[in-house]
Amino acid sequence: MTSLRYDLSVRSRSQHLFAVTLTIPACDTDVLTLSLPAWIPGSYMVRDFARHIITLTAADNAGNVLPVTKTDKQTWQIKAGKQPVTVEYTVYAFDLSVRAAYLNDEYGFINGTSVFLQVNDLPAASCEVTVSLPESLSHWHVETSMQPDDTNGTHFICEDYAELIDHPVFMGECVLDSVTVQGVEFVFLFSGKTPVNTKRICEDMVPVCEHHLNLFGQPSPVDRYVFMTLLSESGFGGLEHRSSTALLYPRFDLPLEREGGGKTDQYVTFLSLCCHELFHTWHVKRLRPSVFLKPDLSAEVYTPQLWIYEGFTSFYDDVTLARTGLISPEKYLEIVGQNLTRLQLTAGRFKQSVAESSFDAWTKFYKQDASAPNNIVSYYVKGGIIAFGLDLLLRRKSQGNVSLDSLMQALWQQFGAEETGTPDDVIETVCRETFNIDVSEYLQAVVYGKEDVPLNQWLADIGVTLHTRPKNSASDRGGVPPLPAYQKHHLGAAIKNAETGVTVQVVFEDGAACRAGLQVNDRIIALDGYVVNDILLQRLLNQTGESALPLTVLRDGRLLTLSLPVLEERQEACYFTIEDKEKLAAWLATA
Template sequence: MPSVLHYTLTIANWRAHQFTVTLDIPEHSKNMLELSLPSWIPGSYMVRDFAKSIIDINVTTGANSENEHLSMLPLVKLDKQTWRVETQGKPCTIRYSVYANDLSIRSAFMNDQYAFINGTSAFLSVSEFENARCELDIQLNENDPDITDWKAYTSMPTRADSASSSEWHFVAQSYDEFIDHPIYVGIADTHCFNVDGVSFTLLFSGNNNIDYERIAKDLTPICKHHLDLFGAPRAIDNYLFMTLLADNGFGGLEHKYSTALLYPRFDLPQVGETGKKTDSYITFLSLCSHEFFHTWHVKRIKPNVMVKPDLSQETYTNQLWIYEGFTSFYDDVTLARTGVIEPQKYLDIVAQNVSRLLQNAGRLKQTAAESSFDAWTKFYKQDASATNNIVSYYTKGGIIALGLDLLLRRESANKVSLDMLMQLLWQNYGIEEKGTPDNVIQDLCKTHFDIDVSAYLDQVVYGTDDVALASLVSEMGVDFHTRPRVSSDDKGGLTSQPAVINQLGATLKPASFGLTVVQVFEGLAAMDAGILLNDVIIALDGHVVNAQKFQRLLDNAQASTVEMTLIRDGRLLTLPLDVVKARADMAYFTITDQQKLSKWLAR
């Protein structure tokens, strides 16, 4: 049986956000074939039902010679994403159109500048052909003069066909490999740089005035750090950072040889700009660091159930705290290790993550392992109560990784670190993509380091204890502190600003008149007073409020209770609010031993 599936992707009509796919299936041994589209994309743990975007689909056979005519074959839809066709083993062609209007890095999107397409939202799989070679032609609609200057970009290997200005040819050795290469077709800026023999390409949608040389210069030591950490054998020779620029938006999704990013265009450095790195630019570098780290840790080192996951339904694991959590530790610490940011800036970023946890009552109800398992619903489908009921396996997982590194150093007199554990994961599981068991961390630490970390993991991973940073960070040469917030937009970290005196216990945003309640935190004054989500606070003790005036009035309250006036679903209400002193739920670190911190940051 021929083992080649041939796909043709055509940018059909960007005005209608549509592309078309033609799939040629060769002669085969089965009377019936099943066609299906994944319902989720690896790395993003939520069922997205990509097949809902298929507009029309048909199957034809015949026309192998001048005397034959095309014959339509009936398709039977079996479920939301699966079709069956009776082919009698004959070659056939599947044609379908897809609606692409999801501006994210998980699906497909098309506008007047570009088309971005993930294979999971575009390419049907064929039963009996899961391990077949997949060939792809990408072509433009030749009748559309507005896209004649578009070009195709992907990390998928190029096929050795002759290419024209309106057609590109690629190949993958299996369907799983095929759908792991996101595709960009359109107008783009590109910039290439080399790190230790690995070729990197930066791609940004549209034409921009972004300082790509500066970004490449800052990413170079970050990429080198990750390459050096995991060492031989090299996982890649080429890598593509593919960034969709928008007015707003944020996201990143890892692939084996590329990453797809979504980022605000004016949060990146422009040509001619000088000065210190902005917080938003540091966040972009950290995002790149995070997704590139996944090249090893997620795409090759992975939970055992993710080696060959069922993309038609949820695949559960309680290990995401290891994968997203450890990566969340390395994405930021790498910037400090390589000198891209100062040590104090790194400590402030860690403090912001800790502050996020300290404000989150959900951390006392859900474990990091449970958060991993429930990612499909509780994490990826959060509602306004999430902060009170769940914990992030990203945020707590990153703090768990920091604590584990400090614990390993303390128990080994600085002879063992988390870096060494990552190298063991790569050597024992990543190179051959074997898949890790749930107890992999405690097992490796005990077997290779003779350090028992099970009690620590029982407390902070399988239990709801906070990581005892105050007793661990001395290994870094720093002290851990907490303080009240200094303003409504305080994220944590070292500051010289005066703290607020009293605390509402809710997140507010400006409304056309007054302040809208968008979060209410468990155990604080707002919830005790009966303030609800979407209430609009308009006055405090008879004085009309905005964001600045509200906090000032609350801090200067002379009585133990104040009168809150608000609108709820068209009704005017007055509620008594207890005046409660602000709690110390903002974290910060101070450096006590600069030499010790520098040593900790050195690999």
């Protein structure tokens, strides 16, 4: 069998350079064509990874230099003359994210799409990877979900290029632990030396892993899974792969070895992130839109289905924590209330459907500007609320015999297990043909239309009531009942404190700031003659009895005076109350 060999090594930690030697066997072509993907599956934006390739040379077996021609931003041609070829190249790696490659003094991390060149002339070739570390880094640990081909854990094999780029690679100092659930080993890796309480994390993740394995049934598509977490001072992210996930998380938002106590909100968010990415092992990596079965990684690949894949997963990442007892029903409803509040603050939900948001993810959702809340809707957030509503609707129409779980299992059996790919109308079709339930009117309204999800029609079935209220403060995320002191009047803008005054980050459509003529990057120096910060500005707004107040604004070197209308705070914060604990417990128990 034809095999490509990639030798990955550290060229310079201080300069953030990886070196790759690619050995290509002789093939029946005079000119070899090599390319690098422009985007990575799961992150729908063209990122042009090839811009980080710094040098590239080619030679034959005798060491003779071969001519290399770059034909576009991500493609090279080599005059090989049907001979074996060795390609050597360096990659700049300083993107601290889950999407590309990163190298510092502590560790190195790569996604294959940003480092491993594809040999277009050998699409079916198997791939071998060797991670070569210098003696000075012999203490570094190498981790990946690729199949090892040696006892040292530095040589790996993949069936083809598609598999090669779907296994991120970590090398460096780290904290490791693992747990086995239903015969599947789950490995937890945290970069660096932070004394993370891995035992607690493993214990907390056991019921999550059990939930997903039970939901989709045996056999599991993986026998070993790696949670590969890059710890940093700040930052957040997750990206799914076929047998692993790459995560980015603030190091001190996780429980440490000698800490006890309950779960902080930050730790709950981490568990939810892990739950989300693990769910993608079934629902994205194998069950996925038809256009993603063999995607063209050189250009955008469009689908209106991301609301299904990210939205449904966003529903399961939180409800799973409640089902397994990792969070209380009250905490779960608080989180859903926060998600609904985020949605209510987005006027873009009246302008863009989630199907359109999915299709335009490449240029709108992944390239948001300061006015994004006014113009687009998140297929993650609204998609999760759509999934919540769909579960309640299916239960109502089937007298409790069919749920979103039933739908997920049918989708897996019909499209995921054999990886056949889903059509755009898959949800409506499966509900009708498998369960004899018509959900077309619901989908037309909330997926393809721009209507809000009518949760109040069904919430009584699970013993819950939804409420809205004014925000308690500018930082209020919703999810909880009102406080005695709340915002009486709204600014209608997102702001942050500046050295003097506050800087406007977002101007919400048709709010007080919008009517006053405030713009993004304006600095509000004073309100009603008083120099303000974010807290004082709201205090002055709350206590005034005037219909308008003067704003002193600095805009691009000019001092302006604007008139800010005093408007009542909108009822945009959402929260739930539990009316029947037994009904809610029964709903959460039906996994």
